[in-house]
Amino acid sequence: AQSVTQPDIHITVSEGASLELRCNYSYGATPYLFWYVQSPGQGLQLLLKYFSGDTLVQGIKGFEAEFKRSQSSFNLRKPSVHWSDAAEYFCAVGDVRSSASKIIFGSGTRLSIRP
């Protein structure tokens, strides 16, 4: 079955430090992959997406993610975090093989920023 695993429940980094959030997926075909961000009490905002082509994709707010098929991973990175990046981050895979093309989410990683 299709699934997404985010092994880190909560990460704290210092402002200005680099960030990497881990994501592993299980999908029997070429995946459509996404990263979303959710601020407290808000909906989800799409950061970036990968379908094919260059395995390093750029997104909004200075984020990037790298698709590694051999590791079934799609880790999110940012070279220097800002206090405003504190939020919940969700990795997701697009399931296009079922009757309803839908997005399956991981359980999320909460990011805290240390001043």
Next chain:
Amino acid sequence: ETGVTQSPTHLIKTRGQQVTLRCSSQSGHNTVSWYQQALGQGPQFIFQYYREEENGRGNFPPRFSGLQFPNYSSELNVNALELDDSALYLCASSRRTEVTGGYTFGSGTRLTVV
């Protein structure tokens, strides 16, 4: 262009009651998907509507039902509310042919069942 709007933003219901949540899709989007996000969890797919018909369903009981209207807006109805139904309910819209382009999400409705 307007985004996805959901109403109400918050509501409190008593166990056993029924609730209706509403969603207006983004302009040009004809597909609406509903998700339930329990506290501390990722969103779980409830169902999707396309052309006013249910187009797929997640692992939710029949007391979760929905509608889509000709203007592509949608409703989520939950009957016989249970305490575990307390969650953030998210609506997402997309173009049918571009669903894998990522959804546009609303800010959600926070439902508390007491």
